[in-house]
Amino acid sequence: QVQVIIVCELFMESSDIVGYVDPLISFPGDKPAVKVSCTRSTFTGKVFRLCAGSSHPNAPPISHQSIDAIPQQTHQGTPQFSRIGSLARIESWSGPGLDVVQSISISLWCQPTLPSESKHEQFLFSSIDVGQSAGFECLLDEDGCLHLRVGGPSEIQEIRLSTTLIKNQWYHLQFTIEIDPGIVSFNGQSKPRDIGEQSAYFEEKHRLAHKAHLTSDSPFTVASNSCKHGPSPQPQTPCSFNGKIDGLKVETTSKGTIYTLLDFDFSLDIPTDRIRDSSNGLCGKLINSPSRAVTGHDWDSSQSDWMRASYGYGALHFHDDDLDDAMWNTSFRLELPRDLRSGCYAVFVDDGETIDWIPFFVKPDPKQSQVPPVALIIPTFTYAAYANEHLFDESRTVHFLAKGRDIDKYSKLIMKRPDLGISLYDSHNDGSGTCYSTVKRAILNMRPDYCMWLFDGPREFAADLWFVDFLEREVGARGYDVITDHQISECGAELLKKYKVLLSCSHPEYLTFAMLDSYSAFLHYGGHFMYLGGNGYYWVTTHDPARPHRIEVRRAEAGCRTFGLPPGNWHHSLTGEPGGLWRSRGRPPNCLFGLGSCAMGVGKGTGYGITAEARLHPRVSRFFRGLQTDEVIGDIGLVQGAASGDEIDRLDYELGTPRNAVIVATTKLAGGHSDEYMLFNEETLFPMVDTTGTTSDKVRSDIVFFETPRGGAVFSVGSINWVGALAWNTFDNSVATITRNVLQDFLAHADANRRCSGPAAG
Numbered sequence: 001q002v003q004v005i006i007v008c009e010l011f012m013e014s015s016d017i018v019g020y021v022d023p024l025i026s027f028p029g030d031k032p033a034v035k036v037s038c039t040r041s042t043f044t045g046k047v048f049r050l051c052a053g054s055s056h057p058n059a060p061p062i063s064h065q066s067i068d069a070i071p072q073q074t075h076q077g078t079p080q081f082s083r084i085g086s087l088a089r090i091e092s093w094s095g096p097g098l099d100v101v102q103s104i105s106i107s108l109w110c111q112p113t114l115p116s117e118s119k120h121e122q123f124l125f126s127s128i129d130v131g132q133s134a135g136f137e138c139l140l141d142e143d144g145c146l147h148l149r150v151g152g153p154s155e156i157q158e159i160r161l162s163t164t165l166i167k168n169q170w171y172h173l174q175f176t177i178e179i180d181p182g183i184v185s186f187n188g189q190s191k192p193r194d195i196g197e198q199s200a201y202f203e204e205k206h207r208l209a210h211k212a213h214l215t216s217d218s219p220f221t222v223a224s225n226s227c228k229h230g231p232s233p234q235p236q237t238p239c240s241f242n243g244k245i246d247g248l249k250v251e252t253t254s255k256g257t258i259y260t261l262l263d264f265d266f267s268l269d270i271p272t273d274r275i276r277d278s279s280n281g282l283c284g285k286l287i288n289s290p291s292r293a294v295t296g297h298d299w300d301s302s303q304s305d306w307m308r309a310s311y312g313y314g315a316l317h318f319h320d321d322d323l324d325d326a327m328w329n330t331s332f333r334l335e336l337p338r339d340l341r342s343g344c345y346a347v348f349v350d351d352g353e354t355i356d357w358i359p360f361f362v363k364p365d366p367k368q369s370q371v372p373p374v375a376l377i378i379p380t381f382t383y384a385a386y387a388n389e390h391l392f393d394e395s396r397t398v399h400f401l402a403k404g405r406d407i408d409k410y411s412k413l414i415m416k417r418p419d420l421g422i423s424l425y426d427s428h429n430d431g432s433g434t435c436y437s438t439v440k441r442a443i444l445n446m447r448p449d450y451c452m453w454l455f456d457g458p459r460e461f462a463a464d465l466w467f468v469d470f471l472e473r474e475v476g477a478r479g480y481d482v483i484t485d486h487q488i489s490e491c492g493a494e495l496l497k498k499y500k501v502l503l504s505c506s507h508p509e510y511l512t513f514a515m516l517d518s519y520s521a522f523l524h525y526g527g528h529f530m531y532l533g534g535n536g537y538y539w540v541t542t543h544d545p546a547r548p549h550r551i552e553v554r555r556a557e558a559g560c561r562t563f564g565l566p567p568g569n570w571h572h573s574l575t576g577e578p579g580g581l582w583r584s585r586g587r588p589p590n591c592l593f594g595l596g597s598c599a600m601g602v603g604k605g606t607g608y609g610i611t612a613e614a615r616l617h618p619r620v621s622r623f624f625r626g627l628q629t630d631e632v633i634g635d636i637g638l639v640q641g642a643a644s645g646d647e648i649d650r651l652d653y654e655l656g657t658p659r660n661a662v663i664v665a666t667t668k669l670a671g672g673h674s675d676e677y678m679l680f681n682e683e684t685l686f687p688m689v690d691t692t693g694t695t696s697d698k699v700r701s702d703i704v705f706f707e708t709p710r711g712g713a714v715f716s717v718g719s720i721n722w723v724g725a726l727a728w729n730t731f732d733n734s735v736a737t738i739t740r741n742v743l744q745d746f747l748a749h750a751d752a753n754r755r756c757s758g759p760a761a762g
Contacts, residue, residue, distance in 0.1 A: 016413055017043055017077075017351045018420075018442045019331070021360035023548070025380065025486055028340040028365050034347050034358065035328035037231075037442070038077030043351040046072040047334065050344040050359070052469040052727070053448025054458045056638055060469050060730045064448070067345070069337045077351060080231040080329060082419040082441065085240030086290035086322035087224035088275050093282060094127070094261055098214040099179065101252040101259075106138070107174040108249070109297040109315075112165045113430035114242035115144030118320060122241040124173075125248070126225035127216050128156065135216035137225055138175060140165060140241070148175055148184060151213035159206045161186055169193055170297045182208035191297060220262065222248060223290070223318035231328045235419065238320035240288075242430040246296040246315040266292070267314040270306060270573050273547075275316075289324040289436045289550065291317035293573035295566070304568050307576040312568070319428040323421035324550060326441040336362065342482040344378065344461075344468055346448060357448050359461065364481045373500040373747055374480035376467055380439070381485040381510035381541055383461055384551050387443040388414050389423035391562065392453045398427040398562045400454060408451040410444040420444065424553050425562050433555055433563040435573070440549040454602055455646060457639035457724065464505040466727040467532070471503075473731060474740060489514050489543045493521035500750035501743065506533040506723045507647075510541040510553065513577065519592055526710035526753055528746035532739065534701070534720040535560075535597040535647035537589035540582055542574040554579025558682040560600060560647070583655070583682065591656035594704040595649035595716045598683050601693065603676030605645025605721055607635030608703055609669020613662060620662055620705055623741045632670045633734040634725045643725035643735050644673070644701035649718035651702045661706040664715075668700050705742075711753035715742045 019036035052060040126137030134151035146161040170191035188202035223241040250262040260279040299312035306313040342364040346357040452459035556570040634643025673693030701718040725735040
């Protein structure tokens with residue numbers, strides 16, 4: 001409680017206005033909710049259409065456009081904090097009369113993963129109603145010691161057991177409360193963690209000071225004692241258990257007969273947020289998405305796919321930092337005009353002391369009379385994956401060495417507000433890897449002026465707004481649509497076929513099976529695609545349209561990753577499909593886009609040298625019109641100083657690059673990358689040598705072009721930082737010239753194809 005008060009007082013010392021829009025993506029005419037946390041009494045809100053948003057002497061000027069159809073208004077401010085930590089809740093579970101039974105017994109398997117370092121109580125189960133002094137619950141104290149609490153005539157009775165649980169050890173625990181004569185019995189057994197360890201057995205009995213009062217009006221909760229909904233006006237200390245729970249059962253004895261009240265098999269309904277009781281047909285609800293499809297106490301490695309297994313997947317893994325829906329109260333609603341263009345927008349909020357840009361996206365009106373020829377694909381799954389990443393925080397299990405690097409205001413606020421959740425790049429507080437991410441929360445590194453600490457420049461959303469600015473200049477306000485990963489995953493190829501040319505953003509790393517099929521269909525029917533980023537189309541991602549705010553990613557045995565999930569946990573809970581890399585699933589990005597991710601570096605980038613083949617190619621040579629040189633391009637840039645940097649891609653015929661692909665340019669002809677760039681682990685086998693920029697031919701960025709049989713084409717650049725070079729000197733540079741020429745070429749060829757054969761996408 002003292003810690004909570006101190007944190008609250010520190011937070012209240014300054015105004016930190018933050019918020020999110022729900023849903024993140026809307027149609028024109030919709031009324032999305034704006035949810036704002038503000039410590040001052042009032043704030044104003046104004047809607048802008050976003051373009052370039054990053055400040056730099058050589059960058060395009062900030063050019064957000066006010067949406068005057070949505071007037072600025074003043075709103076009441078109130079602080080809002082999310083209740084983090086996952087749990088399961090079962091309503092109306094016991095019925096009347098628990099106090100007239102002879103005894104009640106609660107048994108379960110559990111594996112604590114942070115028993116003594118969480119700095120708060122962790123509850124295994126609870127039905128306590130403090131107001132009624134009724135119910136029962138079990139918890140771990142801050143030292144990992146078990147406690148049992150039981151209701152009484154006037155107060156809750158507490159028993160401190162002598163058993164302290166050990167990290168990562170499985171235990172079977174059974175607690176029995178005898179109403180008369182008021183005896184509490186505890187029996188436990190540990191499961192050996194390795195072949196050198198024996199089981200330990202525990203047995204205790206304690207007498208209650210008063211008669212047990214068990215019947216409460218509270219729901220039965222698993223892994224927490226919290227039944228509260230919605231936000232809190234001040235920070236809350238979590239109370240969720242860190243670890244796995246399996247095989248939970250509640251039984252009563254009356255007149256010598258045993259009755260089962262609850263008997264949960266968590267291996268049922270894994271793709272849902274529902275848990276099912278096999279005894280009385282009761283269903284419970286999971287809050288804040290604990291990890292499902294994880295190995296249980298009886299997993300023996302004979303089956304690693306939960307869809308095929310008949311046992312071994314009956315556990316849920318709970319965490320005290322899980323978050324699925326912040327559930328903030330709505331501060332106000334937007335009324336989006338019916339003629340609002342698709343695009344990237346933000347609500348600019350100002351409390352007189354601090355400001356925030358709260359982003360949201362508007363989809364194209366499906367009834368629009370004229371579809372523009374171009375669509376820019378906003379990688380909203382990537383934004384969700386990186387949401388509020390903490391890799392700069394060296395106190396965490398998973399981190400980068402960030403000493404000497406500047407942390408911007410948003411990263412500082414991410415550290416200050418743990419209730420905003422973590423990313424798919426962070427480990428949980430217990431050290432386990434994350435599987436789910438959500439957009440129903442304030443995502444502070446998805447802001448137009450965000451500066452990524454590792455590269456001292458914009459990344460993801462902030463960088464992608466330069467593409468928006470570029471298209472505004474090249475094809476005009478009505479010449480393009482903005483669509484999102486979420487839309488493509490839900491709507492498929494029918495959405496993409498409306499357009500002649502698709503442009504990716506800088507980092508389209510995450511996509512679903514349905515998205516891969518949609519891109520394949522678009523290219524099959526003669527579409528033109530410009531892949532203008534790096535590390536794209538890399539991780540297997542699942543997305544449930546019924547819960548569109550959530551994505552799932554399982555880091556398996558390969559890939560550039562900050563952690564790896566343990567064996568048996570690699571299949572997605574939403575669909576059952578194997579996680580990991582699309583490359584490991586037989587669908588490397590090379591097959592569709594000509595390139596695949598190969599390396600990463602945080603040092604200075606490099607430019608590209610144009611190949612002799614490209615200069616002689618009848619179509620590709622036209623991409624160089626207007627260049628001052630036909631040798632090196634992109635040797636300048638707003639991020640890492642050049643067009644090729646951060647995560648990079650290269651051509652590889654063995655991985656599926658089409659045989660007719662032309663290498664337009666490659667970094668190896670411009671001096672190549674330094675040894676601060678290193679090969680991805682999936683790119684090398686024994687012996688693991690020559691893996692850096694100066695020693696490996698595989699560490700490079702390639703620009704490739706190829707045509708498809710029905711008149712389409714693909715142009716791919718192989719670097720996240722292409723966009724930083726594109727925007728240099730307000731789009732007056734070699735990278736912008738080539739990008740502009742390719743876009744014009746693709747539009748012209750698409751028009752020619754349709755005149756000859758009708759709509760190629762038809």
